[in-house]
Amino acid sequence: MARAARHIVSFVLAVAVLPVVLSEHAEGQTGESVIAWHVTIAPSWFDPSTAPAQITPFGILYALHDSVVRATYGSKIGPGLAEAWSESPDGLTYEFRLRRGLKFHNGDAVTAEDVKFSFERYKGAAAKELQSRVEAIEVMNPLTVKFRLKAPWPDFMTFYGTTVSGAGLVVPKKYITQVGDEGFRKHPIGAGPFKFVSHTPGVEVVVEAYPGYWRKVSNVKRFVMKSVPEGTTRVAMLKNGEADIAYALDGEDALNVRRDSRLALIPSKHASIYWIEFADQWDPKSVWHDKRVRQAAILAIDRPAVNEVSCLGFCPPTSIIIPDAAVHDHGGGVRELPGRRRDPHQDPADRAGGLPHELAREEVARDLHAGGG
Structure with a gap:
């Protein structure tokens, strides 16, 4: 015992520690940055419909996709692809109005039909809870979608708009209908800040800044996310200039970084x-x-x-x-x-x-x- x-x-x-490390040599707006991750990135992480009950996959999901609404600092829900939304006085309906001019990485317009399709396609960790409480989804017009609940549910926005589920992340209905689920996971298309370039299983994922993103466009053109399970190896990559950022360093490795004047140790605060x-x-x-x-x-x-x-x-x-x-x-x-x-x-x-x-x-x-x- x-x-x-x-x-x-x-x-x-x-x-029990998740600091992020940045080197002083990260390049500018047209450069490439290498990130050493502590996990192996699975193709299922490219698809919001299968998002597991874990926070880590959202590092990839939020890079490739964007959500109708999204959590902001201060525990509040803020706008995303939807510029505005409203809740009925009885708490039974939620109506979302999308921004004009939104496009997926392949140039297709983001519409209310995509929002409805993405929600109904979701089968991840919170699917049973959402499906048991949502009565119907109505497309009012190309930019407006309405959710009708079976009963008032104060937690609806938390389940729909945060990392509790991937149901609020919007994917292109037309593209997925053409290539199927497997084809989508091989080459995902989203509306997020980065578009998919390539995936070498067990080795790396490469993404590139999407110039049409409605929020601020990334200062770095390309990110290479390498799977490096060993913390000591991630630190060595930083010191040798093979990586610009390393995640998830425990005490000894983080202390090694802190002692190196060329590197900066930055905590990534999150409620875990x-x-x-x-x-x-x-x-x-x-x-x-x-x-x-x-x-x-x-x-x-x-x-x-x-x-x-x-x-x-x-x-x-x-x-x-x-x-x-x-x-x-x-x-x-x-x-x-x-x-x-x-x-x-x-x-x-x-x-x-x-x-x-x-x-x-x-x-x-x-x-x-x-x-x-």
């Missing part, structure tokens, strides 16, 4: 929570079944120290599983509730004192401290 606890803690330390899960807590025979032992484990972990050692201060501790900011608010944060802070003068094992288990108090404290340090 002690080994299992140690494994869980070390896993949290390994993934990492936690320890006691998988055996429902087993009456497990020591973790007792609430006091779990409380002892919590007190045994010096979370501020974990933050400093593994995250260089970028991962502030929290006492709640739900972020203080909305999940789509990349400028948000977390808060720590009173009464949950670790007392450095209290023996964590005291919280488990008197239990009829064969696990010694000293082993609980020593093992959890070792895993968290």
Whole structure:
């Protein structure tokens, strides 16, 4: 049991920081920038209809596609392809008005029919919830679409316009009808800031700035997103000039970057929570079944120290599983509730004192401290 606890803690330390690193040699408006990603980019990430319940694929999805509405800083929903929208007083209908002149990467116009098609085509993680609550979608005219709900649903805009789902990302109906789902994933067409150039499975994805994008056009013409699982390799690529940006560096790698005057370490703030899960807590025979032992484990972990050692201060501790900011608010944060802070003068094992288990108090404290340090 002690080994299992140690494994869980070390896993949290390994993934609990997501800083972004920029080199000083990123080129200008017509240049190329290489990004070293910590993941392997799958073709399914090009298609909003199959977006999984993860934040990472949206790094690609938001590059290739744009949404009807979109989350902005401050936990608010802002305009996207739709320049305006309204909600009926009874909360049963939402009407969106698209901007004029919007075009997909292949030159086809973005229309309300594409919005309807994209929603009905969506079958990702939130599809069941959306389909059970949306009664119908009506195309009022080429630039206006109306959603009718079965009952008032205050969370509709959160599900439709944030990374909770990919249902609000608009894809071209005409193109997909011609090439099919598989053809679309091989060469996706969207209305986002970058258009697809090529994909070498397991190696890289290349995208190019779309000059017709309605928001600000990228200052960098081409991005090469390379899959580089090892953090040390991503740092080496930065130092050797093989990459301009590297994502997801843990403590040692991030510290290596911080010590290099040629590089800058920048935190990417987003509302994400990492936690320890006691998988055996429902087993009456497990020591973790007792609430006091779990409380002892919590007190045994010096979370501020974990933050400093593994995250260089970028991962502030929290006492709640739900972020203080909305999940789509990349400028948000977390808060720590009173009464949950670790007392450095209290023996964590005291919280488990008197239990009829064969696990010694000293082993609980020593093992959890070792895993968290």
